[in-house]
Amino acid sequence: MINPVYTNTLTTVAFDADDTLWHNERFFQDTQAQFTELLADYADPEHLADRLLAAERRNIGQYGYGIKGFVLSMIETAIDVTDQRVPASVIARLMEAGREMLAHPIELLPHAQETVEAVAATHRVLLITKGDLLDQERKLAQSGLGDLFDGVEIVSEKSAESYAAIFARHGEGPERGLMVGNSMRSDVVPMILAGGWGVYVPHGLAWEIEHADPPVDAPRYRALDDLGGLAWLVAQIG
Structure with missing residues (x-):
């Protein structure tokens, strides 16, 4: 230099x-599409997107920006829209999606x-x-x-x-x-x-x-x- x-x-x-x-953003949107599919039996896509965005806004002050905060907001939203009945398999898949995002090539x-x-x-x-x-x-x-x-x-x-x-x-x-x-x-x-x-x-x-x-x-x-x-x-x- x-x-x-x-x-x-x-x-x-x-x-x-x-x-x-x-x-960067396209990986978040791809993961959110998976999230929507996983929760399809509990909420329609537009309602789920609104709930997730509200969770992200609430959580920025605690979790900050980035993939980890996004995953935690998805998990929180999944628990919320299912009245705490979200299957453990869904939580596991959301966590795996976060790990995939963190490992994605630049x-x-x-x-x-x-x-x-x-x-x-x-x-x-x-x-x-x-x-x-x-x-x-x-x-x-x-x-x-x-x-x-x-x-x-x-x-x-x-x-x-x-x-x-x-x-x-x-x-x-x-x-x-x-x-x-x-x-x-x-x-x-x-x-x-x-x-x-x-x-x-x-x-x-x-x-x-x-x-x-x-x-x-x-x-x-x-x-x-x-x-x-x-x-x-x-x-x-x-």
């Missing part, structure tokens, strides 16, 4: 991980590798992600991108305050930083509130909890079709 002289206004670029650099999204390499050639680059520590470390190690990052932050929540602290610790503050990710709620809006650039790169699948209105009137908000345009945008910002 080179050690560039930071003379541009923008000195530090941070990437989200899940569904920005590699696939699949990089289009343009991920070349984009991180290109930006790392001119700017300080960070990875800022949330979720289970061990799982995020596993995914980063398998991705082959780890050596490109000047810093890695795995946080419990993404907020304006956490971005301000991270960009102050690894750079010259959020005012000279840019955060790119697929979540409007976690990657874009709080970074803009912290005073930095927020770049939205949509992913075909999105968790409902991560939805937020785009800050279209914010001068430091940008949206790209995919990561392939990021290096150009970084160069344009200067």
